[in-house]
Structure formats: structure tokens, C-alpha cells
Amino acid sequence: MKFEDYRDRYQTIRLTRGGDGVLELVMHTRGGEALWGTSLTSLHAELGECFADMARDPENKVVIMTGTGDNFVVGFDAEESAPEGDDRAAVWRRIHVEGMALLNNLLAIPVPVIAAVNGPAHIHAELLVLGDIVLAADHAEFADLAHVPNGVVPGDGVQTVWQELLGPNRGRYFLLTGERIDAREAQRLGIVGEVLPRDGLMDRARELARQLAANPHWTLRQMKSVLVRRLRRRVAEDLDHGLAVEALATLTG
Numbered sequence: 001m002k003f004e005d006y007r008d009r010y011q012t013i014r015l016t017r018g019g020d021g022v023l024e025l026v027m028h029t030r031g032g033e034a035l036w037g038t039s040l041t042s043l044h045a046e047l048g049e050c051f052a053d054m055a056r057d058p059e060n061k062v063v064i065m066t067g068t069g070d071n072f073v074v075g076f077d078a079e080e081s082a083p084e085g086d087d088r089a090a091v092w093r094r095i096h097v098e099g100m101a102l103l104n105n106l107l108a109i110p111v112p113v114i115a116a117v118n119g120p121a122h123i124h125a126e127l128l129v130l131g132d133i134v135l136a137a138d139h140a141e142f143a144d145l146a147h148v149p150n151g152v153v154p155g156d157g158v159q160t161v162w163q164e165l166l167g168p169n170r171g172r173y174f175l176l177t178g179e180r181i182d183a184r185e186a187q188r189l190g191i192v193g194e195v196l197p198r199d200g201l202m203d204r205a206r207e208l209a210r211q212l213a214a215n216p217h218w219t220l221r222q223m224k225s226v227l228v229r230r231l232r233r234r235v236a237e238d239l240d241h242g243l244a245v246e247a248l249a250t251l252t253g
Contacts, residue, residue, distance in 0.1 A: 001053055001056035001057045001058075002057065002059070003015075003017055003023075003057055003059060003060075005053070006050070006053035006054075006057075009049075009050075009053070010046045010049075010050050011041040011046065012027060012028060012029060012034070012041065012042065012043045012046050012047075013025060013026070013027060013028075013043075013046055013047065013050050014026040014028060015050075017059075017060070020061070020209075020210060020213050021059055021060060021061030021062065021213050022061065022062045022063075022064065022206065022209040022210065022213055023054060023057075023060045023062070023063045023064070024063075024064045024066070025050070025054070025063060025064065025065045025066070026066055026067065026068060027043055027047075027065075027066070027067045027068065027072075027073070028067070028068040029043075029068075029077055030079075031068075032068060032069065033067065033068050033069040033070070033071050033073075033074075034067045034068055034071075034072065034073045035073065035075050035076060035077035035078075036073050036075070036076050036077065036123045036124065036146070037076060037077035037080050037081075038080075038081065038082040038091065038095065039077070039080035039081060039082060039083065040083055041080065042077065042080060043073075043124075044095070044098050044099075044102065045094075045098055047102055047106075047127070048098055048100075048101025048102040048104075048105045048106075049101065049105075051101070051102075051105035051106045051108070051109055052101065052105045052108070054109055055105065055108050055109045055110055058217075060109075060111055061111055061212070061213040061217070061220055062111055062112050062113075062114065062209040062212045062213045062220070063109060063111060063112070063113045063114065064113075064114045064116055064202075064205045064206065064209055065113055065114070065115050065116070065127075065128070065131060066115070066116040066117075066118050066201075066202065066205070067117075067118045067119065067121075068118070069118070069119070070118070070119045070139070070198070071118070071119040071120050071121075072117055072118055072119050072120060072121035072125070072128065072140070073121060073122065073123040073124060073125075074119075074120050074121075074122045074123065075122075075123070076123070082094075088250070088251055089251060092247040092250065092251060095243075095247070096243045096244065096247060099156045099157070099239070099243045100239060100240065100243065102124075102127070102156075102157070103126070103127075103130070103156075103157040103161075103235050103239060104232075104235065104236070104239070106127065106130055107130065107228050107231055107232045107235060108232070109224070110221045110224055110225065111220050111221060111224055112132045112133065112212050112220060112223070112224055113130075113131045113132050113133075114131055114132065114133045114134075114135065114205050114208055114209055114212075115127075115128040115129070115130075115131025115133070115134045115135065116135050116137075116201050116202055116204075116205040117134065117135065117136040117137060117140045117142075117183075117192070117201075118137055118140070118198070118201060119137055119139060119140055119198070120139070120140060120141045120143075121140065121141070121142050121143070122141075122143045122144075122145040122146070122180075123144075123145065123146045124146070124158075125142045125143065125144065126144075126157055126158050126161040126162065128142075129142070129161065129165060129191055129192075130161060130231070132224065132227060132228075133193055133208060134191065134192045134193050135192070135193060135194050135195075135196060135201060135204055135205055135208075136183040136186060136187070136192045136194070136195050136196070136201075137183065137195075137196060137197070137198040137201045138183055138184075138195050138196065138197055138198065139183070139198060140182070140183040140186075140195075141180050141181060141182045141183065141186075142180070142181045142186055142191065143178060143179065143180040143181070144158050144162065144174065144175055144178070145178055147175065148175055148176050148177075148178060149178040151253070152246065152249070152250060153242075153245055153246040153249045153250070154175045154242075154246075155241075155242030155243055155244075155245045155246035156239070156242060156243050156246060157235060157238070157239050157242065158175060159171075159175065159238065159242055160234050160235055160237075160238040160239070160242070161231075161235075162174050162175055164231065164234060165189075165190070165191055166189065166191075170189075183195045
């Protein structure tokens with residue numbers, strides 16, 4: 001897989017890569033701040049495939065993942081909808097496949113991933129905190145508002161990621177109450193490595209990426225494999241069942 005094969009493939013993802021092998025992935029919706037959706041060209045549909053493409057490209061040495069504007073993802077896309085229409089079972093068959101790819105393929109990227117949290121992340125914030133290095137703008141905050149606050153089972157990986165990072169009791173509290181954790185508290189809790197002024201976020205991410213990219217090719221790949229082994233195992237154990245339960249509750253509730 002070469003960068004040119006997938007660079008312009010996605011409608012919600014902007015990809016750039018310099019000669020140092022640092023790939024920057026910027027999420028957006030029609031060029032603006034990223035919104036979550038269920039269409040075939042939504043972030044939910046495209047990110048898992050993009051992660052897989054990135055993993056197959058041997059020229060990638062470090063990945064920086066971020067969003068657009070002052071928010072990461074805080075809302076849903078009202079302009080695009082699922083092509084299956086009212087056939088909710090068909091929608092969930094596809095969502096299950098996409099959901100499995102989303103986290104499994106992110107964790108399968110064989111090089112370090114730096115998450116630059118450009119603002120509030122209220123929907124699928126787990127994508128960012130799964131980064132190997134997590135940097136946050138000082139106005140960022142973390143929440144899971146897509147599930148329990150909307151009457152949805154938190155089964156698409158959030159149940160695993162947040163209990164791993166926060167501990168079982170705090171993780172359950174976070175998911176069940178819709179708690180919002182600001183950047184400084186996230187750093188205190190160990191979720192975030194550094195908190196930065198918003199205009200310095202990407203500069204710091206690129207600085208760290210260049211430092212990592214200076215390591216030998218195979219060293220980068222093997223260091224990543226040892227760092228995410230436990231997380232990959234936990235997600236593999238929980239994700240399929242969690243998505244199935246989330247779908248069942250949604251379809252029968």
C-alpha cells in the first residue's frame with residue numbers, strides 16, 4: 001500500500017505526509033468541524049478503513065490524529081443519514097462491522113499514534129485516548145454523551161477503554177452519568193500527557209512526532225506492539241459482544 005493509493009480516498013479525513021514519514025490525519029465534516037453520523041461517507045464508516053490503509057503503508061513512521069477547528073466531535077451530522085432508511089436491523093448490521101473495524105484497526109496501526117485533542121470530545125472520545133501519546137488543548141474536555149445520556153448501551157468499545165483508563169468504578173461513573181472531564185483533570189487522572197495552549201498543540205505534536213520518527217523503522221514498529229498488547233486483547237474480548245448488546249437494546253427498546 002502506497003500513500004498515493006489512499007491519500008484522497010476519504011471524504012471526512014484529510015491526510016498529509018512529509019518526507020520524515022509523519023502522517024497527519026485530520027477529521028472533518030465538509031471541511032468544517034467534525035460531526036458524527038451513520039452515512040456511508042461518515043467518520044464512523046471511513047475511519048476504520050483509513051486506519052487499515054495506514055497500517056498497510058510501510059512508509060508511515062508516526063501518525064498524528066486530530067480534528068478541525070475548536071472542537072473534536074461534539075455533535076451529530078443532520079445532513080446525512082443511513083442509506084438503509086427505516087430498516088434499523090440493516091443499519092445495525094453495517095454499524096457492527098464498522099464498529100469492529102474502528103477500534104481494532106486503530107490499535108493495529110503498527111507505529112506510534114499521537115492524538116492532538118483540539119477541543120471538546122463528547123462523541124467517540126475513546127478514539128483519541130487510545131493514542132500512544134495524548135496531547136490536549138487547554139479548552140478540551142472528554143465525555144461520552146452519545147450513549148447513556150441518549151438512552152443507548154455503551155457497548156462499542158467505550159465500556160472497555162474508559163474502565164481501563166479510569167478504573168472500573170470511575171469508568172462506570174463516567175459512562176453512566178455523562179461526566180465531563182476537562183483537560184487539566186484528564187491530565188491529573190493520567191488520560192492526557194500534556195495540556196497546551198490551543199495555538200501550540202500541533203507544534204508540540206509535530207515536535208514529538210519528529211523525535212519518534214528518528215528511531216529505526218523496526219524499532220518503532222516493535223515498540224508499538226508491546227505497548228498496545230493488553231489493550232488489543234481487552235478490546236478483542238469485549239467489542240463484538242458489546243456492539244451486539246447495544247444493537248439488541250436499540251432494536252428492541
